[in-house]
Amino acid sequence: MSVCPQLSYAYRLLYVLNEGVGVTWSTEDLIERVGGGSEDIEECIAQLGRLGFPLARDPGGGVSLLPGVDILDRAFIRSRVGSIPIGYEIHYHLETGSTNDLAMEAARSGASHGSVFVSEHQTRGRGRLGRSWFSPPGSGLWFSVVLRPGLRLADSWMVTLGAATAIARAVESTCGIAPNLKWPNDLRYRGKKICGILTEAVPLRGKLDVAVLGIGINVNQDTRELPLDLQGNAISLKQATGRAVSRSELLATVLEELDLTIKNLNPGIVREAWLSRTDMLGAEVCVIVEKRTITGVAVDLTSKGALVVRDSGGGMHHVETGEVTQVSV
Structure with missing residues (x-):
């Protein structure tokens, strides 16, 4: 039986390996599940290893995925998100340059409001003001959302600040900690960055025709997995809470909160919600x-x-x- 034909070949292989963590799969068994040939399997195993997924090989050529990897559970996320606009259509990628680039290209080709593009790894992830964004595989959430909010350009600020409060609510609900908001696009915990937001807009005749909301959340990184230049300024939810956090549950909750927020954008509500979650005033x-x-x-x-x-x-x-x-x- 084939697995997830809409996913890349390597991502389908990863999902099969994840079905039996620690179980050794022969090349023949993998071919039966995902198709292709032995060379395809070996190429994908090499790609997964390059990306940092922990694999073990046995002398006979079998391969197993070692414990400790949090693969996004598409069925769980679908059951949680249901038919709400944001998250109704989710595109999963194992590796891409930038989810914002994927989302913007799709938006220009007519992608619907609420389409989501998520990747296990980004090679060209970026933040605000052109900064690069560190996004190793399987440890954080790196995704972008296509929005068609129909706002006046003068009101477009509500997208980023509204999204920040929505993500903060989702983190608090899922993890039990309350991030603090830094104007205009960061979530912090104990003074360290836990999430960044990059909003890229396409104006049309004085309105916000399309906004692509790029979100990066540090979820399960350990200190040693963060680059040295980030260790003093960034923190993961796992570090903050002392436990691993389900990326699937967090993603589903973020999408639910985003949908609720974007449906009800109002300057007064967005302003008060943001102010209630920041310690910047007086600083x-x-x-x-x-x-x-x-x-x-x-x-x-x-x-x-x-x-x-x-x-x-x-x-x-x-x-x-x-x-x-x-x-x-």
């Missing part, structure tokens, strides 16, 4: 806008999503875009 911040630097205290969030910063001279700055560093709480 000293440094803002870089183009080539200008503003230092002061964050004092408010406007009804248009701008961060209000009061400088040392009492001047008020409405920051709509830029790089914000929180210097103190």
Whole structure:
């Protein structure tokens, strides 16, 4: 019987290996399940090994997947998400350059509102302001959502800030910890980044025709699995809670919360929800806008999503875009 024909060959092979963790599969058994030939099987085993999935080979050529790998459970996610728009159509990938690129290409080809593109690994994952995003396989959630919210461009800020609060609710519901929001697109825990959001927009005649919401969540990484330059600034949910977190449950919960939020976008509601989950107000911040630097205290969030910063001279700055560093709480 073939497995998941819509998935890549290597991803289908991974799902079969995951059916019996620790069980040794012969090449013949794998061919029966996923098709192809022995060379195809060997090529995919090499790809899975390159990506870091723990495999064991026996002298006869058999292969097994070792315990400790959290493969996304498509059936569970489908049963949870059901027929709500966000998540009704989910595209799973083993490896891709960037899920945002996949989602944007699909959106331009007519992908429906709520289409989701998730990958076990990204080779060109990126964050806001063109930064790269570290996304090793099987340890985090790296996905993008196609949105067609029908908003005025002036109201497009609600997508990112609304998404941040939705993800925070999902993390709290799933893991029992409450992330703190950093303007405009990060979730933190104890001052360390746990999630980043990248929103890319396609305007049309003064409206937000399409928004692609890229989300990266550190879920089950250990400290040693984070690059040295990130270990002081990033944290995973596993590190925060002291236990492994089901990526499938978290993804399903995030999609449910996103759907609820995007259906009910309202400036006042989004603003109050965001303010209820941030500790930035009253904190000293440094803002870089183009080539200008503003230092002061964050004092408010406007009804248009701008961060209000009061400088040392009492001047008020409405920051709509830029790089914000929180210097103190």
